[in-house]
Amino acid sequence: MLKRIIMPKKTRPTVRDVAALAGVSVATVSYVVNGRDDRIGADTRERVLAAVRDLGYAPNSSARGLRKRRTERVCLVIGSLGSPVQEQLVRDLHAAADDDGYGVLTLIVDSPAHAAHATRLLRQGVADGAVFFDSARHFGDLGELARGRLAMVVVDNSVTPDGFDVVRTPEYEACGEALDHLLAAGRRRVAFLGHRHDLELGDRSARLTAYRDALRRHGLGADGRLVGAGADSRVEGYRATTALMGLPEPPDALFVASDRAAISAIWAVRDTGRTVPADVAVLGVGNLAEGSVIRPALSTVGQRQVDFSRVARLLFERLAAADPPGSREIVLPWSFIPREST
Amino acid sequence: MLKRIIMPKKTRPTVRDVAALAGVSVATVSYVVNGRDDRIGADTRERVLAAVRDLGYAPNSSARGLRKRRTERVCLVIGSLGSPVQEQLVRDLHAAADDDGYGVLTLIVDSPAHAAHATRLLRQGVADGAVFFDSARHFGDLGELARGRLAMVVVDNSVTPDGFDVVRTPEYEACGEALDHLLAAGRRRVAFLGHRHDLELGDRSARLTAYRDALRRHGLGADGRLVGAGADSRVEGYRATTALMGLPEPPDALFVASDRAAISAIWAVRDTGRTVPADVAVLGVGNLAEGSVIRPALSTVGQRQVDFSRVARLLFERLAAADPPGSREIVLPWSFIPREST
């Protein structure tokens, strides 16, 4: 009892504390804090703001979320750290969120276990909306989440809209164009280094399918030894390429499903004494900034100007809408970006 | 009115809905949901769980947080995406959180603006605890956050404990050892490529200071042209190295403050027709897995076995403790890891 009075408060200040200190009611504090102070006198407002500062008051987000039935937070669900494309997404989403007074939380989901984890948090209402990027494949039923009143935008090519918006990238077409270029230039042994999940997906992987179809278009048979994993990281790209170059009939072109690994691949090719692109052409995916700086500059496939502001806008439109808009679908512009490595 | 009855419920189910469907009281539902079901009959429990499944019920985290005055969530505040060391931290923190039934949110803070953003969320009680990694420098007063009843562990060398635990890495000593090795081997023009913030920090940057002190120990003067930015990304590492190699008197060794940039540096050196390590030695920092795979393998400085489980444990000890433990300080083992590039 006595402790209460003597000790500094161990619990964070509430509206009531602020109200008491400023000599006003809790409603007034709430109005001031929320910017609804058209009805509040200037002097009163100042007293409240001073009390807020003195006490270090910040409104409790649980209480506010409970009352308003919105958290004013959005969630970015991404598949992994380490890909610079995502940095742009982070930036664009933060920018859009700031405009609307929202906070951004990030959930890293690179396995079904993390997806379950994320699903639980999202269903518990940790945020009002979410953008899924490079992570949708780990989730079971995204539609169920959307039905739980979560505004959602999913960047993925193989998911079907179901109460949420879908953003697609025409990977298949752009990769096909790039591969045609390679094959038209006379390359005859083109290898494919995919992500592990490209190989698991098989026919449902746009990149792998684009590769197979391009070979077929040019009358070339598939050689199983030229298809494998290696796009998931720089290390794997280096290793897989080294192995490929040790083959009795090594490839004369490499289609690598990520720029990061493609850059390692260039390095690996050169470490076996060959030249890029003279001996071996290398083609990446993603249009990483780094690719345009290295020598030879990396030919790639992706957005010319990496920009996710449209994705962010979709989410905040959804959040602002009184009635949820129907499931929309947009397509980001992808193209073949030829440089020096092919 | 009629709509209410006809339309599927637009709002998420609550304990009351579950209780009504299962034919029990809300208290019973709460007991079952929270595993306090020693007092509940097995059949009753089954009915409740069935209702939970049918309705797709998940307890509202705002309401629960308000009532329990804890969110059972922790926050990872990291400085950027893209560094694989952080992947290990993410993994280790998730593992520890799962054990204790906590959720993990990630906040990306690579600027003071993002720090303000994060501070607001944290002060609003979005999580019970937080680990700061590679981000502390963007914050003004971490002590104030800790006083706001947030359990905190800060991984940073220049912050002083103030109601939170601090984890340090003996960078200065380990870098010094590595540089001594370089200089003892006869290198005379050693360049330093730092992060932008190393250069801003000046004397307070362990890596830059280690560099300057090592030169001094070996009786070498400082050459301003050999010190610059370039560690922040692969691209910058490549560019900065290329510039350095174009100098009238190019360096014979490069100390690069990140492994990622150091790897680019090796490449850039070779692209100017020189050999690593014969012409130019390259030393990185961080012990990135990739560094041990490339040829020549990258000499570096860091944790031999990258492991942050102790960091995570610190946080969860703090959360479990009734009374906050005093500010603790631990030191992670860092060492010089010589390989082929020096």
Added chain:
DNA sequence: CTGTTAGCGCCTTCAG
């Protein structure tokens, strides 16, 4: 212009 007050959904004594 400011104060009073009724919940938001949940957990947890306290009775029964």
Added chain:
DNA sequence: CTGAAGGCGCTAACAG
């Protein structure tokens, strides 16, 4: 073993 009730901190009617 189960039900009723209070209150966590906040916002938004509604009074005054």
